[in-house]
Amino acid sequence: MSHWARARSECCSLLLAAPLAAAGQTSADDLQRTLERLAAERAAAAPRFGETLLLGLRVNGQPRPQTVRAVRVPEGLALPQTLWQELMLRPPSLPPRMIDNELYLILSDGPGGLVRWRVEELSQTLELDAPPQAFANQKLELDRAATQVTLPAQLGLFANYDLQWQRRVGGDGALDGLAELGVLTGPGDLNHQMLYRSDSGWTRLDTRWTWDRPARLATLRVGDVISQAGSWGRALRMGGVQWASDFSLRPGFLSFPLPTLKGEAALPSTVDVFVNNSQRLQGRVQPGPFDITDLPLVTGQGEIRTVVKDLLGREQVVVQPYYISPSLLKPGLDAYSFELGWVRENYGIDSARYGQGLGQVTWRRGVNTHFTVEGRGELAADQQTVGASGLWLLQDWGTLNVSVARSHSRLAGGEDLSDGGSTGSVGGVSEGGVAGRRLPRGGWLGTLGLERQGFGWSGAVEVRRASVGFVQRGLTESPRWSGSATLGTQWQGWGLGAGLVYQGAPQRPSVQGVITPATKLWTLNAGRGLGAWGYIGLSMLKAGGGGGTAVSLFWTLPIGDHQSISTSWQGQRGGDSPSQRQWQLQFQDNPPPGEGLGYQVLADSGGRRQLLAQWQDRHVALNGGVSRLQGRTDLRAGVGGGLAWLDGSVYAGRRVDGGFAVVEVADHPDVRITHDNQVVARTDASGRAYLPTLRGYQVNRVGVMADDLPLDADIESLDLQVTPAARRASLIRFPIGISRTATFRLVDAHGHPVPAGADLRPVDQMRSFPVGLDGRAFVAGLSAAPGPHRLEVRWPDGGCEASIELPPGARELPDLGVVTCQATPTPASTTRSAP
Template identity: 25%
Template sequence: MARSTCYNSKLTVFVVGLLLAGGANCADTQAQFYSFDALQLDNGGKDVDISLLEEGVQLPGIYQVDIVINGKIIDAGEIPFHLEKNSVGKPFLQACLTREQVRRYGIKAANYPALFQVSNSLSRECAHISAIPQATESFKFSRRQLLLSIPQVALIPHYSGIAPRETWNDGIPAFLMNYQAGYTQSTYQRGTLSSNNLNLQLEPGVNLGAWRLRNLTTWQKFGSQKGQWQTSYTYAERGLYGIKSHLTLGERFTPSDIFDSIPFRGAMLETDDAMIPYNQREFAPIVQGVAQTQARIEVKQNGYVIYSTTVAPGPFSLAELPATTSGGDLQVTVFESDGRRQIFTVPYNTPAIALRQGFLKYNVMAGQYRPSESEVDRAIIGQATLMYGLPWNLTTYGGAQWAERYQAGQLGMGVSLGNIGALSIDSTLSHGKKWNENAQYGKTWRLRYSKSFESTNTGVALAGYQYSSSGYNSLSDVIDTYHTGNHVFYSGDFKDEQNFYGSWFNGNTHRRKSRVSLTISQPLGRWGGIYLGATRETFWGNLRDQNEFSARYTSPMISGIYWSVSLAQRKWNYPLINISGENKTDRTIDFWISIPLNRNTEHDIHMNYQMQRNSVKQKVQSIGINGYAFDRQLYWDINEQLAKTSYTQSNQDSGNFNLKWNGTYGTLNGGYGYSKWDRHMSAGVEGGVIIHQNGITLGHKLGKTTALIEVPGGSNISVMGGEGVKTDFRGYTTLSYLVPYQDNTIRLDPVTFPRDVSIQKTDVKVIPTEGAVVPAVFSSRVGARAVITLIRLNGKPVPFGAVASIVDQAESINNTGIVGEDGEVYMTGLPTKGKIKVQWGKGLRYNCYSSFYLKNSNEVADIYNFTDVCK
C-alpha cells in the first residue's frame, strides 16, 4: 500500500529535483517513461509490483487526494486505489469510495443498485462510478485530484447554505458539561465590613445518537448564608430530519412568530429553521454595540437568558441569536471585565410573515406554564400554529392557545411585495378570566412590515399593534394573576428591573392599547454604520404613553482607530416608581474611542477612553489600556474611572485590573478593584469537559454544537479560529460554535506542529447536526523525518524504485517509501532506532536490510540525513 505525507517545502523541492533527475537518466538508458509523483515517495504499503511504473501506471495504495465533483472540490483525504483494466486490457488506478463517502458527497446511491461491487484486490466493497449512466472517474495523479463527473439527476439537490441531508452527522455518544466557578471578596467602609461570595454554574448534558439531554444548575452562597442550589431548566431534544422538524421534551419556550412566546414544561414539535436553506428562512435579530474591554454579552427576553457569548474589545455584532425561541424586546447587558455594565434595549418584533409557495411551517406544544416567578400557578396550557405558502406570493397562517381559564385564536394573511418588502395582517380573539375578575372577551389587530434593501444593505422592520378592546388579554396576562396567596402583584424581588415591571403590568388593570416600533440598520461601508430604534406604547386607563428611542453610530477602523457615539432615551410611567405621576425620563449619551498602541497581532495593545452622561451620574469618564500576550492566550486590562454624581457633586474615583488566561484545559480569570467605598478581589475558572469512548477531554466552554478534534500523537497544536485552543497531551481538544447542517472547516496551525509529527492534511470538514459532538480526526504520523542513502555491499546504490519499509522484529511493515536516484529515500515516522527492509523484486536475491540509530546522524531543519549499508 502507498501512503502519502506532508512535509517541509524545502525538502519537497529537493526530492522533486532528485526524482526528475532520476527519471531523465532512466529514460535515456531504458527508453521507458516513469510517471510517479515525488510528493508520494513516502508511502505506506506492501507487496507492491514496481514494474507498473514502466507502464505509466502509478502504484496502487492509499493516496492523499482532493475529491472534485463537477469541477468543485468537496472533500479531501486518504483514498485507497486499486488496479483495474479497461476494455483493451490496459491497467489503471480506480478509487475505492465507501458507502459513507458516497452518501456524504450527495450521490443518490439508492437509485443505482450496481454502484457498489466487491474489489478482488482489496477484498472490500467499493463504488464503481461507471454504474451511473454518463458518469466518469479520472485520477489526476500529478495534481493529486480524483475527478468525478456526475450527472445532476444523480445528485441530491444542495440548497444554498445547507448540506445534503445524507451528509449530516449526529456525532458520537458523549457526556459533556460546561462549568463556571467564581469567588468574590469585598471589603466595605475601610475594612469595617466584608463579604465573601461563591458561585458555581454547571451545564451537564448527554448525547446519544440524535438525542441531546441538557440541564442548567447553579449554586450560590452569599457571606455566612447557606448555599442554595437552583435548577433553571432540563430538557431533551432531537431533530426529526425526514420532516425537517425538532422535538423537545422538558423546559423551553414556544416560538413568537404568531403568538407571544410562552415558557413551558412539556412537549413541543415544530419545524426546525436551522434545516431550512437561507433563502427560505425568516428574519433574525442582530444586536450591535461596543465593548470597552473583553466582555460577556448576555441577551434576555421576558426575563430569561436566551444567548450569552464573550467578545473582544471594540464593536460587536451578534447575528446568531435564536430568533424563533422567544419574542419581545431584547434586554442586552454587557458585562465588562472591570466590573462595569452596559444595559440597553433592542426593540424586536417578529417580521411580516411571507413564506414560499408550498412551504409548511408548524408548531404544536402541550404542557405546563413555566413562569419566571415561582409564586405563579403552573397551569396546564397548549398551543398549535400553522403557516403555509400559497400561490400569488400569499401566505396564510393561524393558531390557537388554550388553558383552563384562557382561550385564544388567530387568523392572518401575509403577502410578499417583491422589491417593496413583505406585509402581514392578523387578528386574535381572546377569552380569559383573571383572578378575582369577571371573564373578559377581546380582540386585537396586528400589522407587520419588514424589508431588507439589498442594494444598500438597509434593514427595516415596522410593526404596529392596535388593541381594539380593553378586554383583550394574552395567555400570560391571565395566568400571571393566579399567584400563591393571590394578594400580591409581584414577587418582591427587585433585582431584575425587566421582570419587576413586567410582573407589575401582568397584575395591573392598565393593559397595553397599542404599540408601534421601528428599527433601521444601515452599514455605510468605509464610513461606518448607523442603527436607529424607536418604540411607542399607549395603555388603557390613566397611564400616559411610554416612548423609547436609541441611536448609534460606529466609525470605520482607520489606522486601527475606531470610535462610536450613542444616544438612548426611555420615557416611562410606572406609579410604583414615579409617585408624582409625571413621566420619568432616562437619557444616556455615550462616546467611546479606541487607539492602538501596538499593531503586533499577537500582542495587541489598545488605549480606550469613554465619556458618558446620564440621568443619575451626570458625567462619567474612564480611561484604560488593554491587550494580549503569549500568543493571545493572556488578556489583560487596566481601567480608571472618574464619576461625578448629581446628588453629591463630588468626584468618585474607582479602578480595576483584570487578567484572563485562555489555556488548553480551560480559562482562568482574576481581578482587583477599588473605589471610595470598597475594595474587591475576584477569581474564577470556567471551561468544558467531554467524556467519550477514548477518554476525557478538557477545554474551553462548549457551544451548542462542538467538534472533538483528534490528532494522534500531536500535543500542543493550535487550532485556528479559537484563542488558546490547543491539543492536549494525547492530541485531543474541542472547538465549539459550529454551524449545524452546514460545512464547517476545522484547520490546524502548521507552525505549531511538533518536530516529530507529520500531518498529511491540515484541514478537515465536518457537517454536524444541532447539538452534536462530531469527531474531526487528522491523520498523523509520529516519529523522525530523514533522507537516507542506502548503499549495497558491492558499493552500488539500492536500485531506483525499490520499496524501503520500516519493519519490526516480526517483519511487520509500519511505513514505506520509494527509493529514488542514487539510493536516496525520504521517510517519516521513524523511531530513534530501527531496521529498514528494502525490496526491489521477488525472492531473497532482491532484498536487503539496513539498521539505523538516529542519534548518530546529522540533523538539519528537523530532518536527519545519513548513509547506511544495506546488507
C-alpha cells in the same frame, strides 16, 4: 426549399422567357421547348419530400458544432427531437412525426412559426433565426440544497462552569455560579442546567432532550421548552414536548419570498447582478428567457440591477426595485410549532414547580409572495383562546399585520370582569353567592401593525385592543389599549431615531382593587461616525404622566485593533428621584480571540474607581476586579470554562457551545491545529487536540500546520473540510502517519559492498530506492511498529535479501551501520544464456 425560394425560381423563368417572346426571335415551337426545359429544370431543383440532408448549423449567425440530420417534409423541415432539446427551443405548433422509428419536430414554412430557417445550398448549412421567445425558459436556482453531514457523531460528555465570587472589604462574601451538563449522542443530545447561589444553594433551570431532523427542517424537544408566541401570543416556559420547524438546520436557507429576476438573451451571454451596487452573481446563460431565483438579498427596500452582455458585446441593463419582509414565508412553505405540557412557574427560584396543563399550536403558511396566513390556539382546562393573523406585503410600503383572537375562560367567582365593577361582585351577583364557582367569560383581542425598512426611512407602528374578559397565557392583565411606534432615518450623515411606547389602563382592576394608570415612554437617539475620530451619540428617554427625563451623551474613540477610549455624560431629572448628573471616562483593551489579557479602567465624577481584567488561554478564562465607591471597596473574581470527555480521554478548554471535536494527528505532539485558518489548539503528547466549538450543519475547515510535523511524517492531507451536526461530539482523524527513515551500508556475505545502482525495496512497499557507492543505502516509509523490516535487493546479475530493525526512540534518520545482505537465486527471467 421554402415558399420564397420557389417563388423566386418561377419569377426568374418568366423573366427569361418574356424577352424571347417579345422580340419575335423564336418560333412558337422554340418558345414551347424553352418553357418545357425551364419547367424540367425547376422540377429537378424542387425539394423531394422524404429526402435526408446532412447539414451544418448556424443559430442567430453563430456557428454550432452539431451536424444536423434533417428530413424534407411537405410542411417544412423535420429535425430530431434531441436537437430541439440541445438547442433549448420551444416545441413547434405542428404535431411531431415518427421517421425511421425516431421522433422528429417540424420547422414550418408558415407565418405562425417563431423560428425562421433556410438552407444555404453552397455550404450545406441550416441557418436558424430565433428570437428569445422561441427558446425554453432557463431557471438559475441559487438556494442551497439540504446539508449533508460528513462527520459522524460519537458519544461525548461535557460540563460547563462559570463561578463568580464577590466580597466587600470588611463584609461578607458571596459565591454564585452556573453549571451545565450535556450528553451528546448520534440521535440527539441531553442538556441540564443548574444555578447556584450561596444563600439558597442549587436550583435547576432546564433539562431537555433535543432531536434534530434536518431533512424535515424540524426539531423535537422533550423536557423544559420555550413555546413560540406567534403574532399575538406570549412565549412561555413549559415542561413537556415541543415539535417545531427549525430553518436553522439548513444554513443559508431563506424562508421568506425573494423576487425573481427575469431576462432574455438571443445569444449566449453573461449575466451580472448587482444588489444595492454590490455584485452578488456572475454567470452564463444560453439563448432564451431566463429566471434567477433565491438570490441572496438584504431585507427591506433595495434595488437590483441586471446587466446582460452577449457575444457581440451588446448590453442590456434592467433596474428592478424590491422590498423583502422576513416576516413572510415562501409560497407553499409551512412553519409550525406544537407544545403540550405544563406551564413552568417561578423559573430560577423553584427547581420543579409546574402549573396547569396547556396545549398550544402555531401554524403559518405562505399563500403567495405577498401574503402569509397564521393560525394559533391555546387550550387549557380553564381557558381556551384561538386566533388568526394575516401578513400582507404592501409593495414598497412594508408589511401589514392584522390579528384577531377570541378567548373563553372560567375564572373564580370573586374576580370581576365587568367594566369598572367592584371586586366584590361579578355581573351584579354578590361574591357570597358565587363563592367557589367558576363563571364563564369571553373576550376578544385585535392587533394592527405596519412595518417598513427602507433607504430613506424605516419605521413600525402597532396598535392592540383587548376587551374585558380576554385572557391569554403569559399575561396576567392585558391593557385595553396598547401600542408602539418607531421611526428612523438618515440626515446629513446622522442616524436619527424616535420611539413611543403606550401602555393603557388594564381591562379591569386587580383583585386588591388597585387600578394601574396608563403610561407613555418616549425615546430619541442620534449618532454619527466621525471617521478617525470615532463615534458620537445622543440618547434621551422621557416617561409620560409625571415621569422623569434622562439624557445621555457619549463619544467612543478606537485607538488600536482592540483598544478604545470612551467618555459619557448622563443626566436625570424629574419623577420620584432627585436630579443627577454624572460624567464617566473609560479605557478598554479587549482580550484577543485566542490567548491573552484584556482589561478595563473606569472613573466617574461620582467617585467610583474600577479596574477589571480578564485573562484566557485554551483551557480556562479568569476574570477579576476591584471597585471603590464612597469609601467602600468591593472585590470580584471568577473562573469559567468547560470539560469534555470523548473516546476515553478528558479535555479542559473553553466553554462548549453546541458541539465539540477531538483532532487526532497520529502520535505527533505540539502540532498547531487551525479552524478556519485561525490557530485554536495544539496536540498533546498523544497527538490529540481539543476543539471546543464546531459550527453545526456548516462546512468547518480544520487544518494542521506542516511546520510542526517531523520530517518522517507520512502526510496525505493537511486540510480537511468537515460538516458535523449541531450539538454533537466528533473525532477528526487526519491522514497523517509516522514514516520512519534509516541509512546503512549494505554488504554481501563476504563483506563486499552491494553493486551501486542496485534496486532496494521494502517488501511491504511498492516504492524502491537505489543503492549508492560503497553500498550506502537510504530507505523511507517504514512503519513505526516494532520488529524487523525485510528488504529485497536486485541488480542485473543477482540479488539478495536483508533485514533491518529500527532502534527505539524518536530520531528521524538513524544510521544502522553495516547490514549484511544474504544472496538469493537470480530470477529465471533475468538469467542470460551463453552464446
